[in-house]
Amino acid sequence: MKPNPTDPAYDPATPAPRRKHAALARPDLGEFGRHELAILGAPCGRIKELAARLLPLLAPTLRVAYVDANHAAAADVRNGTAPETGMLAAGASAELTDNISFARLDVRRPLDRFSQPELLAQQSLALVNGNHFRARQQLVILDPAKPLDKKLDRLTNVRALLLPEGVTEVPAYLRAHLAAANVPVLYLADTAALAELVLREWHAAAPPLRGLVLAGGRSQRMGQDKGQLAYHGQQQQRAYAAELLAPFCHDVHVSCRPDQITELEYAGLRPLPDSFTDLGPLSGLLSAFRLDPNVAWLVVACDLPLLSEATLSYLVQHRQPGRLATTFQSPENEWPEPLITIWEPASYGQLLRFLGLGYSCPRKTLINSDIELLAPPAAGELRNVNTPEEAAQVRSELGTM
Secondary structure (H helix, E strand, O other): OOOOOOOOOOOOOOOOOOOOOOOOOOOOOOOOOOOEEEEEOOOHHHHHHHHHHHHHHHOOOOOEEEEOOOHHHHHHHHHOOOOOOHHHHOOOOEEEEEOOOOEEEEEOOOOOOOHHHHHOOOOOEEEEEOOOOOOOEEEEEOOOOOOOOOOHHHOOOEEEEEEOOOOOOOOHHHHHHHOOOOOOEEEOOOHHHHHHHHHHHHHHOOOOEEEEEEOOOOOOOOOOOHHHOEEEOOEEHHHHHHHHHHHHOOOEEEEEOHHHHHHHHHOOOOEEEOOOOOOOHHHHHHHHHHHOOOOEEEEEEOOOOOOOHHHHHHHHHOOOOOOOEEEEEOOOOOOEEEEEEEEOOOHHHHHHHHHHOOOOOHHHHHHOOOOEEEOOOOHHHHOOOOOHHHHHHHHHHHOOO
């Protein structure tokens, strides 16, 4: 607990209590991910059937995971006859099988509350069998054969009540539990209406955008700080980039080295000093997600003097929050351009995963992830300016020599 200066017993000479753990902002995750819906109130077969009907309508927009339990395996465990197959039976602790169109990983260890969202990190929605698992939000089927009067503690955020054929009333105990909550009532058979509700609420909950200008590099090829160069009047390029981002973002930070903080504040910019160091652009990206892991970061490098508001607008308009990132294809090759990209919250863990494997290149993360790759509307605007000769050429094109 922080000391309170208004407390009469407060003594500024007394050191603050020691923290056992770092005060880190944590990703806002449920049991299985950021967005999860438990379906409950009916037998498991009916829940799975509903999920199967919803998937074709959700899958074009979202990456959807389905979470369930294996009833046969559970019975085997209770009977002490749980069979192990393949190499697990021979003593392996994990078995990875490439089934060409999909991959399967069998492991001996149980999945804990940390590994579940990690394994489903690139899924944008988890549909969960609520008979077996909890989730942050719920869809409730009003099946008389499966009353929920003894499971009301699971109904923490009901998004819809679903009426099966022949059911017309919401039970009194459920009305009392939901109280003033304005929960829509839909027909269980109306798959389109339910899918529309799920998609509408998912989009409404899409993470907000914050802006990040990458300006903490050493600019060794340029011979001077690229962020301080001026191509548009007297305005420094880092300030110009921040101004471009501002209309699309809640706020804009400028990624920097600790020794740049004072000069950026003096220039009226909002510095974000690197808390990860010596990793190139990845330093700025990870530092931004460390500051706020629950937003999407719209990132641009400070060495893109030809970038326009129109191109940024195109990127934002075509953003796919259900992907790891939305980015442009490089005009020079088929690869994604990592330094003008919307990085969604799920990319934080993916960037750290690649760092743990020894890779600090954000482009490698994009190449090996589920992203939205766009053709740039004006490819020339993605040109990086890294040398004095390139800077002079751009000034000539802009008429600012």
